[in-house]
Amino acid sequence: xxxxxxxxxxxxxxxxxxxxxxxxxxxxxxxxxxxxxxxxxxxxxxxxxxxxxxxxxxxxxxxxxxxxxxxxxxxxxxxxxxxxxxxxxxxxxxxxxxxxxxxxxxxxxxxxxxxxxxxxxxxxxxxxxxxxxxxxxxxxxxxxxxxxxxxxxxxxxxxxxxxxxxxxxxxxxxxxxxxxxxxxxxxxxxxxxxxxxxxxxxxxxxxxxxxxxxxxxxxxxxxxxxxxxxxxxxxxxxxxxxxxxxxxxxxxxxxxxxxxxxxxxxxxxxxxxxxxxxxxxxxxxxxxxxxxxxxxxxxxxxxxxxx
Amino acid sequence: xxxxxxxxxxxxxxxxxxxxxxxxxxxxxxxxxxxxxxxxxxxxxxxxxxxxxxxxxxxxxxxxxxxxxxxxxxxxxxxxxxxxxxxxxxxxxxxxxxxxxxxxxxxxxxxxxxxxxxxxxxxxxxxxxxxxxxxxxxxxxxxxxxxxxxxxxxxxxxxxxxxxxxxxxxxxxxxxxxxxxxxxxxxxxxxxxxxxxxxxxxxxxxxxxxxxxxxxxxxxxxxxxxxxxxxxxxxxxxxxxxxxxxxxxxxxxxxxxxxxxxxxxxxxxxxxxxxxxxxxxxxxxxxxxxxxxxxxxxxxxxxxxxxxxxxxxxxxxxxxxxxxxxxxxxxxxxxxxxxxxxxxxxxxxxxxxxxxxxxxxxxxxxxxxxxxxxxxxxxxxxxxxxxxxxxxxxxxxxxxxxxxxxxxxxxxxxxxxxxxxxxxxxxxxxxxxxxxxxxxxxxxxxxxxxxxxxxxxxxxxxxxxxxxxxxxxxxxxxxxxxxxxxxxxxxxxxxxxxxxxxxxxxxxxxxxxxxxxxxxxxxxxxxxxxxxxxxxxxxxxxxxxxxxxxxxxxxx
Numbered sequence: 001x002x003x004x005x006x007x008x009x010x011x012x013x014x015x016x017x018x019x020x021x022x023x024x025x026x027x028x029x030x031x032x033x034x035x036x037x038x039x040x041x042x043x044x045x046x047x048x049x050x051x052x053x054x055x056x057x058x059x060x061x062x063x064x065x066x067x068x069x070x071x072x073x074x075x076x077x078x079x080x081x082x083x084x085x086x087x088x089x090x091x092x093x094x095x096x097x098x099x100x101x102x103x104x105x106x107x108x109x110x111x112x113x114x115x116x117x118x119x120x121x122x123x124x125x126x127x128x129x130x131x132x133x134x135x136x137x138x139x140x141x142x143x144x145x146x147x148x149x150x151x152x153x154x155x156x157x158x159x160x161x162x163x164x165x166x167x168x169x170x171x172x173x174x175x176x177x178x179x180x181x182x183x184x185x186x187x188x189x190x191x192x193x194x195x196x197x198x199x200x201x202x203x204x205x206x207x208x209x210x211x212x213x214x215x216x217x218x219x220x221x222x223x224x225x226x227x228x229x230x231x232x233x234x235x236x237x238x239x240x241x242x243x244x245x246x247x248x249x250x251x252x253x254x255x256x257x258x259x260x261x262x263x264x265x266x267x268x269x270x271x272x273x274x275x276x277x278x279x280x281x282x283x284x285x286x287x288x289x290x291x292x293x294x295x296x297x298x299x300x301x302x303x304x305x306x307x
Numbered sequence: 308x309x310x311x312x313x314x315x316x317x318x319x320x321x322x323x324x325x326x327x328x329x330x331x332x333x334x335x336x337x338x339x340x341x342x343x344x345x346x347x348x349x350x351x352x353x354x355x356x357x358x359x360x361x362x363x364x365x366x367x368x369x370x371x372x373x374x375x376x377x378x379x380x381x382x383x384x385x386x387x388x389x390x391x392x393x394x395x396x397x398x399x400x401x402x403x404x405x406x407x408x409x410x411x412x413x414x415x416x417x418x419x420x421x422x423x424x425x426x427x428x429x430x431x432x433x434x435x436x437x438x439x440x441x442x443x444x445x446x447x448x449x450x451x452x453x454x455x456x457x458x459x460x461x462x463x464x465x466x467x468x469x470x471x472x473x474x475x476x477x478x479x480x481x482x483x484x485x486x487x488x489x490x491x492x493x494x495x496x497x498x499x500x501x502x503x504x505x506x507x508x509x510x511x512x513x514x515x516x517x518x519x520x521x522x523x524x525x526x527x528x529x530x531x532x533x534x535x536x537x538x539x540x541x542x543x544x545x546x547x548x549x550x551x552x553x554x555x556x557x558x559x560x561x562x563x564x565x566x567x568x569x570x571x572x573x574x575x576x577x578x579x580x581x582x583x584x585x586x587x588x589x590x591x592x593x594x595x596x597x598x599x600x601x602x603x604x605x606x607x608x609x610x611x612x613x614x615x616x617x618x619x620x621x622x623x624x625x626x627x628x629x630x631x632x633x634x635x636x637x638x639x640x641x642x643x644x645x646x647x648x649x650x651x652x653x654x655x656x657x658x659x660x661x662x663x664x665x666x667x668x669x670x671x672x673x674x675x676x677x678x679x680x681x682x683x684x685x686x687x688x689x690x691x692x693x694x695x696x697x698x699x700x701x702x703x704x705x706x707x708x709x710x711x712x713x714x715x716x717x718x719x720x721x722x723x724x725x726x727x728x729x730x731x732x733x734x735x736x737x738x739x740x741x742x743x744x745x746x747x748x749x750x751x752x753x754x755x756x757x758x759x760x761x762x763x764x765x766x767x768x769x770x771x772x773x774x775x776x777x778x779x780x781x782x783x784x785x786x787x788x789x790x791x792x793x794x795x796x797x798x799x800x801x802x803x804x805x806x807x808x809x810x811x812x813x814x815x816x817x818x819x820x821x822x823x824x825x826x827x828x829x830x831x832x833x834x835x836x837x838x839x840x841x842x843x844x845x846x847x848x849x850x851x852x853x854x855x856x857x858x859x860x861x862x863x
Contacts, residue, residue, distance in 0.1 A: 021735030022742075025779070027392055028473065030738060030755060031769070034777035036473050037742075043472070072544055073385040073528055138575065145583045153579045154571050156546065251571045253545040260572065261382075261545070266735045 001283055008279040009061060009272070013054055016271045022046075023266035027070055044070060057272070066276075067269030071261055076273035079258065084277075086156060087247070087254030091239045093174045098182035098235075103221075103228065105182075106189025111216060113194060121186060128183030133242060137176045137249045144172065154251040173250040177242055181235040188231045192224040199223070225296055233289035237282055357608040357652070357830050373861040375563045375839070376586040377850060378577045382545045382570040385528030388511045389471045397510045398590075398850035399548055399568060403445075404513030404533030407436055407460065408504065412856040414612065414664060414761060414846040417504055420855070421455070421514055421534065431499025431801040436460070438490040442557045447532040449522035452555055455514060455534055457486040462517045464494070475511035477503050501800050502764040536561045536853035545570060561853040562841075562860035581605055581834045587861065589834040590848065594707050597651040600834035608830045609844040610655055612662040614766060615708075615756040617701075617716065618783040618823040624748030625697050632821040633677050634687035635752075638723040639716065640679045641826050648711040654827040659814060660770050662828060664846050667763035667807045675818035684723045696724025699751035702744075703729065704737035708829070709754050716754075743777050745784020753782065756829055760847070763810040768794050771817055785822050838862040 024040040025032070041047050045056070060067060066076035102125075109121040145153045157169035196202060197220055205215050240255075247256030255274060262270035383396040388404060391397055407422040419425075422436040438457060446452035461484040468481050480500040485493040496503065506512070519532040531539045536558065537550040551565040569586065571577045574596045577589035582603055592600055600606040619626040619635070626632055645656045657663060658673035688696065701716055703709040710731060717727040732740065737753075744750035757780065759765030769775060772794050773786035790813050797809035831848040840860050843851045852859050 019736075020739060021733060021737075022739045023735070025738040025742065026735035029392065030757065030779040031759075032473060032778065033775060033780070034742075037778075040472055071384060073390060073525075074544075141576070141579055145585075146579050149583050153583050153585050154576050155569060249573050249576065251545070251569065251573075251576065253543070257382075257545045257572070264733070264735070 004283060005276070005279060009058065009276055010054075012272045012275040013057055016266075016268050017050060017053075019263075019266060021266050023070065023268060026264075026266045061276070066273040069262070069267050069270040069273075071265040071267040071270065072258075076269050079270070080255070080273055080277050083253065083255050083258050086252065087240070087243055087256065090170070090173055090177060090247070090252060090254060091236075091243050093170060094177035095181060095232075095235065095239055097174060098178040098180075099185055099232070101178075102182040102185025103189045106186040107193055107216060107221065109186065109190045110193030110197060118190075122190070125183040125186040125190075128179045129187070130183075131179055133176055133180065133245055134249055136179060137172070137246060140172050140176065141249075154249075156252055173246050173252055176249075177239055177246045180242060181239055184231055184235060185228065188227055189224065192227045193220060196220050196224045222296075226293065229289055229292050229296065233285055236285045240278065240281070357610060357655070369562060369840075369858075369860050370863055371562050371564075371860065373563050373863060374565045374567055375588070375852065375859060375861060377566060377568045377588045377590065378571050378580050378586045379568060379590050380570070380572060380574060380577065383542065383548055383568065384544050386531045386539065386542065386548075387528035388513045388515070388531075389467060390528055391511070392473075394591075394848065395568075399539070399542075399550070400510045400513060400531065400533075401535070401849055402537040402550055402566065402852060403531050403535045403539050404510070404515060405535050406508055406510070406512050406514065407438075408507050409854075410508055410761075410845075410847070410849075412843060412845070412854075415666070417508060418855060421460075425504075427504075427801060431799075432496045434494040434496070434503065435487075436492050436494070438492070439557065440490050442534050443555050444516045444519075444534055445532050445538045445553050445555070447516070447519045447522075447530070449518040450516055450532075453516070455516075456489040457492045458489075459514050459516060460484060460492045461486055462520075463514045464512060466515075466520070467511050471511060473511075475506065475509045477506050499799050499801050501798050501806050502762045503801075505760055505762045508760075537566055540565075556853075558855065559853070559858055562858050563852070566852060575599070578603070578605075578834055581836055584836070587836045587839045588842065588850075590850065592832040592834055594651070596834075597653050597832045600832070601651070603834075605834040605836065607833045607835050607842070607844045608653070609846055609848075610662075610664065610828050611758070611831050611848065612664050612761060612846045613756050613758045613829060614657065614660055614662060614825055615654070615712075615754075615827040615829055616660065616823050616825045617712070617752055617754050618770075619752050619821075620745055620748065620750055620783055621786070621822065622745040622784040624751045625691075625693065625699060626751050628691050629821060630687050630691040631693065634684040634691065634723065635720065635725070636677045636821055636824055637680045637684035637687065638725070639719040639824060641676070641824060642679075644712065644715045644719070645827050647715050648708055649827065649829075652830075653832055654708075654829045657825055657828045660817065660823070660825045661763050661766045661810075661814065662759065662761065662846075665761045665763050665766075666803060667810045669807070669811050669814070672811070672814045672818055675815065677821065681719075681723050688723060688725070693724075696726065698726040698728060700728045700730055700749065702737060702741055702750050702753040703731050704734040704755070705731045712754050712826075716752075738779055741782045742779055744782050745776060750782075752823075755779070758847075763806070764798060767810050767813050767817075768798060771813060771822070783822065785817070785820070787816065787820075790816055 024037045024044060028037055028040060069076050069079055072079055105121045109118045112118050141153055144151045151172055152169050155169060157165035159166060202215060202220060205219055243254060244256035244259055247254045248260055259274050262274060379395045381395050383399050385391060386396055386399045388400050391400060405420050408417050409420040411418045421439055421442060423439055425434060425436045427434055442455040443452050444455055464484050468476050468478060477500050480496045480498055482495040482497050485495060487493060513533055516532055520527050523530045529542045536553055536556045538553050540549040540551050542548045548568040552561050571580060574593050577592060578596045578599045580586040581589050619632050621627060642656060658676055661668055701713050703713050713729040717729060720727050741750055741753050769780040771781060771785050771790050773791050775781035776784045776786060793809045793813045797806045800806045831844055833844050835842050838861055841857050842859050843857045845851060851857055
């Protein structure tokens with residue numbers, strides 16, 4: 001884990017430095033004069049050489065100091081910590097939503113293979129996977145917020161105004177973010193279930209007279225889970241990336257908005273901090289997926305070289 | 308003439324096609340946009356007529372109460388007058404903190420705010436201000452709403468002088484503030500300074516209570532306290548800023564109980580929020596959002612104090628030759644270009660590197676622009692040694708208006724044999740590329756909008772003094788000793804008439820030197836809900852809610 005993170009930290013450091021554009025200029029704008037820009041560069045430590053900046057940065061990160069964000073006038077760590085709950089709330093809601101619906105639809109399609117229902121689900125799932133997220137978002141806003149005036153256009157609800165406010169603000173962005181994973185879950189579940197339902201073990205269970213619903217939802221789904229878990233791990237990452245776009249459209253105050261602002265303002269320490277955080281969460285998610293595998297299938301043994 | 312108008316039509320159609328193609332692939336607009344874009348193309352924009360929205364007839368008396376919701380494209384991050392950098396932040400500060408003096412409703416003159424009157428000494432070095440004696444600070448954590456006195460003026464101005472990263476107070480000329488008594492101060496300058504009084508209108512020079520500034524320290528940027536009509540209640544970056552009415556405000560009581568400023572980085576979302584009644588005012592609309600606001604009857608526009616221009620590299624490359632510069636200007640049909648770029652009528656044609664709203668503007672210099680004449684341009688190019696043209700670059704920070712400009716510029720110059728390579732990048736990247744670019748011939752020309760005040764200093768000094776050749780404002784590297792001398796004289800002079808004369812001389816010289824194409828004054832575009840009354844869209848796009856000249860109220 002440590003080497004992975006070291007590579008990520010170094011890569012981000014040099015990649016952000018390769019971004020064209022001077023942060024001091026980006027902050028002060030075209031109206032600023034040369035000496036003002038020079039002053040800010042010094043204050044930001046940009047007048048030092050690149051290796052010097054790198055060593056300072058690594059030393060700071062090891063001490064848990066991620067620096068100050070110049071565009072937010074706040075410490076990077078506290079900024080990220082304050083945004084994580086907002087993004088998690090959005091992505092987890094979307095994921096759970098898509099998991100329940102996607103897996104349900106997938107199982108339904110698998111048990112009704114080659115019927116109208118199966119075809120409909122497959123087409124909808126395919127549409128979901130290939131839908132451009134921002135287009136869908138704008139269309140939904142036009143329909144539900146502007147024309148019908150049912151749901152808020154943007155922002156995050158506040159608990160002070162009641163749970164209804166939170167849910168109504170969550171509906172559109174949550175739905176938009178859920179569309180891609182939902183399609184993916186449905187497709188994966190369908191193919192995995194078709195394999196499992198055709199296997200000898202299921203035929204045995206049916207022969208023993210066990211109720212069909214139990215065969216499908218408990219025994220069938222349990223055996224079909226491994227590929228779904230893998231896809232879940234991937235989607236966790238994908239949804240996080242998708243949140244950058246969705247948050248931008250809905251003005252959701254999460255990590256996505258922070259990353260957008262950071263990149264536009266060439267806020268080096270914030271970009272680095274945010275990327276490092278995402279890398280850590282990816283490593284963490286992968287670990288979770290591996291552990292989950294182990295629970296699902298005791299044959300998976302990490303000490304003897306995995307499965 | 309016929310040829311010219313055909314060209315304009317072809318260009319307009321091509322641009323419309325490009326815009327439509329853009330709509331198709333990005334799908335960012337409502338379906339009705341397609342028809343309006345076409346309409347705009349077949350009917351070249353009348354650039355002079357800006358939209359004033361039809362305010363709903365108020366059904367009676369001024370109504371008090373309600374929360375005014377405002378949407379801006381980028382979130383305010385810090386509202387310490389010393390540290391703020393964006394207009395969005397300045398708009399918040401303006402509600403909370405106040406200056407000695409401020410601009411009037413039309414943005415043509417300066418009126419008293421915390422000062423009641425002022426006088427300038429004969430030598431222009433001492434400014435005496437008499438202060439209001441009925442002004443109290445908003446109560447905060449470190450003081451309970453005490454009276455504002457001269458000592459606070461001294462503290463606040465000297466803080467900006469000593470600690471601000473940008474120069475907001477004519478730093479080279481500012482010396483000190485002398486407290487005469489509780490309600491009188493004298494500001495001493497090292498030498499007379501023409502733009503000084505205007506500088507005091509900069510929101511950075513708002514008067515603050517020392518206890519709060521020092522008590523909060525670095526956190527003052529989220530806990531601003533001043534003397535204004537609204538108090539800062541809460542500020543959450545990327546979410547919203549909440550302001551509430553100051554019960555002890557010295558001026559007229561604000562009609563609204565509070566203000567909420569929200570952020571929508573996606574411009575079409577600002578209009579959506581207005582249409583769905585989630586917001587009252589949407590600021591800084593762009594492109595198609597302007598048309599949507601117009602269709603919904605929400606659009607309110609005002610010409611901005613800004614200059615949108617193409618500047619040439621004055622020291623290197625082909626544009627270092629005055630004949631080439633003249634030829635380039637002659638090759639461009641500027642009227643056609645402006646109506647091609649601003650299809651929604653969101654800009655007016657200008658002629659000089661100075662806003663026409665400035666008191667120093669003299670229209671007699673308008674005619675110094677070389678007239679559109681492609682044949683003469685070709686002849687000039689041949690004379691300059693480029694009978695077959697040449698290749699040059701145009702650097703722009705990517706935005707719709709700038710990209711359309713670059714494409715039209717490329718088209719017009721192509722007609723006289725000059726190949727233009729467009730280099731488009733993010734604003735941050737653009738600024739790095741352009742700063743200091745006069746030193747070599749990589750950047751031959753660039754486009755930018757530059758915002759200023761109504762003092763010609765904010766344009767002519769910034770654009771043409773040789774002191775600024777390493778800043779973005781004069782990146783083309785214009786340097787002329789005589790112009791420097793005039794600019795310095797105008798800077799030191801306090802009499803407006805004499806300053807106008809100096810700036811006129813500078814104008815004549817730079818126009819004759821063909822330093823660039825100063826083509827448009829982009830408008831301020833706001834969307835305002837019909838039930839909002841007494842709103843003002845001013846040239847500087849300041850959010851004016853409760854001021855000496857207006858007091859917004861919302862029909863319930």
